[in-house]
Amino acid sequence: MKEAIETGNHTRIKKLNLYVLMSGFIESESTPDKSLQQLLLSTGPLSRIRTVNFIAVFDKRGFNRNSLSETQTQLLAKNIHSYLDTFRKLFPNVNSIGLCMCFLNNSGLVNSPVEHAFTAILQDIIGRCPRCFCCTSFKIPANLAHFLHDKSLREITVWYRGDSNVYNELIQRNALSLRKLCIRDAAMLDIVQLTLTQAGTLVYPQMQQLSIDSCSGLINLDHRQPSVNPFPALRNFACYGRFPFATPIILSANCNQLSSLYLDFNRHLATMLDSRKLLEPHTFKALHTISVGVLGTDFEHIVSGNKIFLWAINASPVISLVTISGIVLTNFEQDVLPSIIFSKTLRELHMPGVHLSIKNSLQLIHGFENLVNAALSFTEASARFSEAFPADKDIKEYQLMATEFPAAIRILKMTTRYHYSTQCAAELFVLVASLLPKIKTVVLVCQNTEKIRLASTICNIVQNPPYDQMSRISKDTFEFAN
Numbered sequence: 312m313k314e315a316i317e318t319g320n321h322t323r324i325k326k327l328n329l330y331v332l333m334s335g336f337i338e339s340e341s342t343p344d345k346s347l348q349q350l351l352l353s354t355g356p357l358s359r360i361r362t363v364n365f366i367a368v369f370d371k372r373g374f375n376r377n378s379l380s381e382t383q384t385q386l387l388a389k390n391i392h393s394y395l396d397t398f399r400k401l402f403p404n405v406n407s408i409g410l411c412m413c414f415l416n417n418s419g420l421v422n423s424p425v426e427h428a429f430t431a432i433l434q435d436i437i438g439r440c441p442r443c444f445c446c447t448s449f450k451i452p453a454n455l456a457h458f459l460h461d462k463s464l465r466e467i468t469v470w471y472r473g474d475s476n477v478y479n480e481l482i483q484r485n486a487l488s489l490r491k492l493c494i495r496d497a498a499m500l501d502i503v504q505l506t507l508t509q510a511g512t513l514v515y516p517q518m519q520q521l522s523i524d525s526c527s528g529l530i531n532l533d534h535r536q537p538s539v540n541p542f543p544a545l546r547n548f549a550c551y552g553r554f555p556f557a558t559p560i561i562l563s564a565n566c567n568q569l570s571s572l573y574l575d576f577n578r579h580l581a582t583m584l585d586s587r588k589l590l591e592p593h594t595f596k597a598l599h600t601i602s603v604g605v606l607g608t609d610f611e612h613i614v615s616g617n618k619i620f621l622w623a624i625n626a627s628p629v630i631s632l633v634t635i636s637g638i639v640l641t642n643f644e645q646d647v648l649p650s651i652i653f654s655k656t657l658r659e660l661h662m663p664g665v666h667l668s669i670k671n672s673l674q675l676i677h678g679f680e681n682l683v684n685a686a687l688s689f690t691e692a693s694a695r696f697s698e699a700f701p702a703d704k705d706i707k708e709y710q711l712m713a714t715e716f717p718a719a720i721r722i723l724k725m726t727t728r729y730h731y732s733t734q735c736a737a738e739l740f741v742l743v744a745s746l747l748p749k750i751k752t753v754v755l756v757c758q759n760t761e762k763i764r765l766a767s768t769i770c771n772i773v774q775n776p777p778y779d780q781m782s783r784i785s786k787d788t789f790e791f792a793n
Contacts, residue, residue: 321354326362327402333367336390337383344394351401362407364445365436395435407443407466408436434458442466456481463488465517471497479505486515495524502526502555506541518542521561524551540564549573553606554580559587567596572626576619577606590622592652598627602634616640617647620665625652634661643671653678661686663726669743670712677716686724689739706742706777713746721749724792726756733761737768745784753789762791 335343433455443466444459450472464485469478475498482492482505492515494502502523506513521542536558542548545565552575562569562584572595574580584590595601603623605616616638623635640647648671657679666688667675676682723744727736736757744753757765770786778784 321357322359324357325359326364327357327360328364328366330366330368336394337387342390342393344390344397347394347397347401351397354401356403357401358404360402361405362443363402363405365408365433391431395432398436408433408445430455444468446470451477451481453477460484465489466491468493470495471501475501483508483513486513488517489515490517491520492518493522493524497523497526498528499526499553499555500528503536503557506537512537512539512541514539514541514543517544519544520547521545522549522551523555524549526553526555536560545569547571549602551575553577554583559583559589562589563587566594569595570597571600572598573602575604575606581619585618590618592621592625593628595627596629598630600632601626601630603636603638605637617642620647621650625650628654629656630654631656632659632661633657634663635665636661636663638665640665640667643667644674648674651675651678653680655679655681657682659684661724662688664688666690669709669746672743673713673716673718673746676718676720680719682718682720684722684724685720687743688726689743706745709742709746713748718747719749720747721751722754723747723750723752724754724756727758727761727765733764733768737765737772740789741769741772741778741784744788745778745781748783750783750788754792755789756792759793766791 331343333343442464444464445466445468451469453474456477459481461484465488467482467485467489468491469481471478471494478494478497479501482489482494536556537560540560542561542565545561546568548561548565548569548571550573554574554577562572566589581590588594601623603619605619617640620635620638620640623633624630658681660676660679660682663686668690672687672689676685676687725740725743727733736755740753740755744750755765766786766789769789772778773784773786773788
């Protein structure tokens with residue numbers, strides 16, 4: 312923040328992480344409000360900041376005592392009042408609060424004055440910022456959750472810790488106002504119960520974005536499921552890990568309006584979607600972004616990787632970004648390529664860990680005439696590349712192939728992860744770049760320890776025949792990323 316103030320860039324800040332040592336509230340010196348007061352004097356009100364992430368740092372001070380003297384109690388109340396007063400003056404337009412706890416020296420929350428101070432501060436701040444609540448690293452105190460029940464929150468991000476009923480009730484009580492919900496580490500049954508009440512399906516009429524991550528437990532196929540679409544306004548849905556619902560109503564009922572979708576496939580999900588005809592081409596009419604992954608090492612023996620690949624590529628007539636990871640493709644030219652619907656809207660294609668030959672890769676990206684950005688993995692990393700440059704006849708063979716399948720791609724991303732040596736990777740990267748007539752930038756993902764060696768090797772390759780005669784390929788074509 313000091314550097315931002317010195318350069319004047321603090322006036323552009325819209326989001327701020329605020330670290331607060333909670334034990335400072337029972338001290339007379341170096342209290343948390345003093346740092347805010349100094350910031351206020353230096354900058355004046357930071358009116359552009361809309362989001363503050365409140366990071367409470369706890370140590371053992373204030374935890375070993377469950378009671379305070381009368382003087383300490385008065386000091387605590389005074390410091391809290393001063394902190395809140397300064398906070399309101401410094402951040403007059405904050406409407407979104409994120410919460411996080413950090414524990415030092417193996418301390419933990421007990422029924423201490425510092426815990427009560429923490430809750431009091433949050434209640435005041437959140438009461439003035441009713442739009443967003445984020446709690447990702449600690450168990451929500453029950454009294455704080457109860458305080459939030461009638462706040463008409465628009466966004467909730469929570470990692471389930473402790474009693475799941477506290478989280479479920481918090482979310483359900485804000486069902487009518489919620490527009491964004493992010494959940495992590497909940498049991499599958501908890502996710503289902505969020506959409507149900509004794510009266511039937513609980514509907515979230517304004518929910519546009521739903522993210523579910525790392526559900527635990529097993530799906531109970533006999534458990535009551537939502538009978539109607541609980542998320543009629545849903546536009547963005549991401550499910551990282553196992554799909555928690557026994558029916559795909561969240562997908563089938565929203566297939567004409569979803570614009571972004573992430574799914575990790577396993578046997579249950581693939582079979583369920585296939586049986587409901589949700590893997591058919593152009594099922595999702597408004598989908599612009601799709602990402603798919605797989606769960607389980609034996610995925611290719613459970614359901615065809617070809618089928619999931621084709622579903623992702625062909626899911627929508629307006630698709631612009633496709634990400635596919637970890638899928639094994641077989642008989643690409645015979646079983647996959649003829650079934651691809653080459654969309655004119657696709658701009659980006661990322662396929663980390665999906666290995667194709669150079670020929671198959673050229674055939675794939677050639678078909679998408681407006682594709683400008685891709686991340687690909689190749690299988691040409693053979694022994695003949697690891698010891699010497701590819702033979703002239705091999706390079707000419709590839710270049711002849713490239714004239715048959717010219718690609719519009721301008722940015723290509725590749726990784727050294729799947730190659731046996733720096734020399735092997737460098738030769739393959741330069742060869743592939745030389746086959747793309749409109750290429751501008753090749754981004755190479757590698758470890759920091761590899762960068763210097765890889766850059767040197769590439770520089771040597773492009774300065775030798777046949778690449779030294781290609782004006783569009785030079786050492787400056789290649790960039791490096793972690």
